[in-house]
Amino acid sequence: MPRGLPRATVLENLRLASLLASPGPPHLLLERDPLRSRALLTDLESRYGGRPVLVxxxxxxxxxxxxxxxxxxxxxxxxxYAPPAEPHAAGLTSDVLRPAFLEIAREEAGHLTSGVVDHPRLSARWERVARRCVYGDGAAADEELTRLLTAVTRAGRRRAHRRGRRSLRRREILSGRYDARLIDHLRRAEPGSLAGLIARAPDAESRGLMQAAFWLMGFGVAASALTHTLALLAAHPPHRKAARSDPDYLRACLHEGMRLWPAVPALARVTTADTSWYGTTLPAGRTVLIPVAAHQRNPRLPYANTFAPEIWLDGTAASEWWAQPPCAGVHLTVTIGTAFLSAILRDARPKPVGRVLSPHRPLPHSLNLSRLRVTMRPVLRRPVSG
Known part of the structure; x- marks a missing residue:
């Protein structure tokens, strides 16, 4: 086999481009069509002997x-190899705040224990958890802040496709509105919130906006995983029963929701120095893409397309590189998300609406969140005898 890095052909680049999320940056590879993506990656792996490919x-x-x-x-x-951007959030996951955050999660989850719960309803409650944890109770009802963050992110992705003054101007307007709203919450520096910790940092003024935005986005990404996990538990009664009585098992279920349908199917890293790959020097500043979703659902894994919380408890997942959380913020989000789900299961039993996630067939590679709904049946508690 010749040394050096192979380059994808024109046809392969076209196939890759057709699978990129639209609009979106390159690290959203695989999001649109996981089955076609897996097939293409298998073809590339076979053709180039598993070597990385320049695309x-x-x-x-x-x-x-x-x-x-x-x-x-x-x-x-x-x-x-560093992330393209990351919040400088050392110390923000302090155990001092964790008990308060867990209580916030339980309070908001208490509103999801009756009626039909779909993704918009669950997401709205989780967004309140995010705003309260990041900015304090004063931001709980500020739905416009979350909408602006979503709009700014979407505008940034569109700009990657469209160059022009109109696209740039729209993003600047949205960013200005978002920053102004965010600054008001940061200036409050509400005690017990991440904003309160940010305000005490020596470089709060220069990094505060970025840190707060990253934390709010990080919380927001977990909303889909929470919906997936609740729907999975509704469709798998034995797992639901185990999760209801064991927090560690419930945490494993949430990890499964994240593995089966990851919010970001590929990791992006940027080289911070020249690196050598198979005899080729990759210069500093070059993007490196790792298709995590393809590894998590690799057909060689016996549990690839099944709901298997046990892999997170018996050491199976611990031996897989893709199972390691990329940062401390993920630990915090998973902990708060587990408390959120636990509060729902404590007071209600979810029942699936429809058969989108049947325990009798392989789980789909792609999933439309709008089709996931569960009916919450309150748990009847026996009166305590005197």
Missing amino acids: RGRRGPALLILSKRDALRVVSADDA
Whole structure:
């Protein structure tokens, strides 16, 4: 096999481009059509012997990682491969705030224990959890803040496709409105919130906006995983029963919801220095893409398309590189999300509406959140005898 990095052909780049989320940056690879994506990655892996492939990204060449060995090299490196952007949030996951955040999650989840729960209803409650944890109770009802953040993010993705003054101007207007609203909440520096901790940091003024935005986005990404997990538990009564009595098992169920339908199907890293790959030097500043979703649902895994919380408890997932959370913020979000689900299951029993997630057939690779609905049946408690 010749040394050096292979380059994707024109046809392969076209196939890759057709699978990119639209609009979106290159790290959203695989989101549109997971089955076609898996087939294409298998073809590339076979053709190039598992070596990384140079592909055409939105902002120039990018390195697409195909093998487990190379993925481990990237995710385990300390400094050579950094996320494109990350919040400087050291200390913000302090145990001092965690009990208060868990109580916020339980309070908001208490509104989801009756009637039909769909993704918009669950997401609205989870967004309140996010705003209260990040900015304090004063931001609980500020739905416009979340809408503006979504609009700014969407506008940024569209800009990657459309160049022009109109697109840039729209994003600037949205960003200005969002920043002004966010600054008001940050200035309150409400005690017991992440904003309160940010305000006490020595570089609060320069980094406050970025940190707060990242934390709010991080919480928001978990909404789909919570919906997936609640729907899975509704469709799998034995797992639901175990999760209701065991917080560790429930946490494992949430990890499964995130594995089966990850919110971000690929990790993006940027080289911070020149790196050598199979005899080719990859310059600093080059994007490296790792298709995590393809590894998590690899057909070689016996549990690939099944709901298998036990893999997070028996050491199976611990041996997989893709199972390691990328940052402390994920730990915090999963902990709060587990408390959120636990409060729902404590007072109600979810029953599936329809058979979107049947326990009798492989779980689908793609899932329309709008089709997931559960009916909540309140749990009847026996009166305590005197």
